Amino acid sequence: MLMTTILSIGTSNAQRTRKFPETKAEIIINTQIDTAFNYIVPVDLSLIFKRYKRLPAVEKTNENELWFRPGLTRTVYFDDGTTAKETLLTVEQSQSFTYKIEGFTSQLRFLAKRIEGNWQFTTMENGHTHIEWTYTIIPKNFIARFIIRYFILKDINGLLNNGLSIIKENLENEE
Numbered sequence: 077m078l079m080t081t082i083l084s085i086g087t088s089n090a091q092r093t094r095k096f097p098e099t100k101a102e103i104i105i106n107t108q109i110d111t112a113f114n115y116i117v118p119v120d121l122s123l124i125f126k127r128y129k130r131l132p133a134v135e136k137t138n139e140n141e142l143w144f145r146p147g148l149t150r151t152v153y154f155d156d157g158t159t160a161k162e163t164l165l166t167v168e169q170s171q172s173f174t175y176k177i178e179g180f181t182s183q184l185r186f187l188a189k190r191i192e193g194n195w196q197f198t199t200m201e202n203g204h205t206h207i208e209w210t211y212t213i214i215p216k217n218f219i220a221r222f223i224i225r226y227f228i229l230k231d232i233n234g235l236l237n238n239g240l241s242i243i244k245e246n247l248e249n250e251e
Contacts, residue, residue, distance in 0.1 A: 097225040098212045101236035105205050107247045109197050112205040113170045115247055116195065118143040121152060123246070124239040129231045132156040132182070158182035172196050187220040187228070188213050207243075209236050 105112055125134035132154035139150040149163045161179035166172070178190035196208040211232055215221040 096212050096214055097221060097229050098210060099229050099233040099236065100208055100210045101233060101240050102206070102208050103237075103240040103244055104200065105207060105244045105247050107205055108203060109170050109199045109205045112207065112243075112247060113197050116207075116243060117167065117173055119243070124242045125235065126238060126242070127155065128235040128238055131231050131235050132158065137162075152177070154182070156182070160184075170197060187216060187224055189216055190214050207240065209240060211236060 121134040121137055127133040135153045135155050137150045137152050139148065141148065143150070143164060144167060146164050146166055149161060152160045152162050154160075158181045159179075160177050160181070162175055162177045165174040165176060173195050175193045176190050177193065180188065192212040192214065194208075194210040194212070196210075198206040198208075200206055213224050213229070213232075215224050
């Protein structure tokens, strides 16, 4: 009985502390960090989120002001008719910004509580900008964690990498 209780507690703690499914996309862009940051934070999402495999494209958002102030929220409309609510959490000028996506009306509502987005910007010695874009998906339960990790995360990574490629092309062709 004691051994069963110890194993049960150990399993419970392990599940609570296991890392959430996460994916990261990185790119180096031939532009100054301020230019990259000021383009990316308020970017029109429909320009960078194109349909990728099972993931819908962004059609539009309903923001009322430039997306630079923490606390701003907007509804994101996808080309399959679904929506999600996005909230800007932090903005550290030319360094980073974070946001969360929740209130999914897609099938993701059954799997994820929210997605946490994090962008990090670093100036390189040659004046280029290194960008890291991380999505952490907070699952609703351990079954959802498994499904996200093994069936959805790879597509999300592809979506992020496509977005970064579009951003790189737009910024490098702009100058």
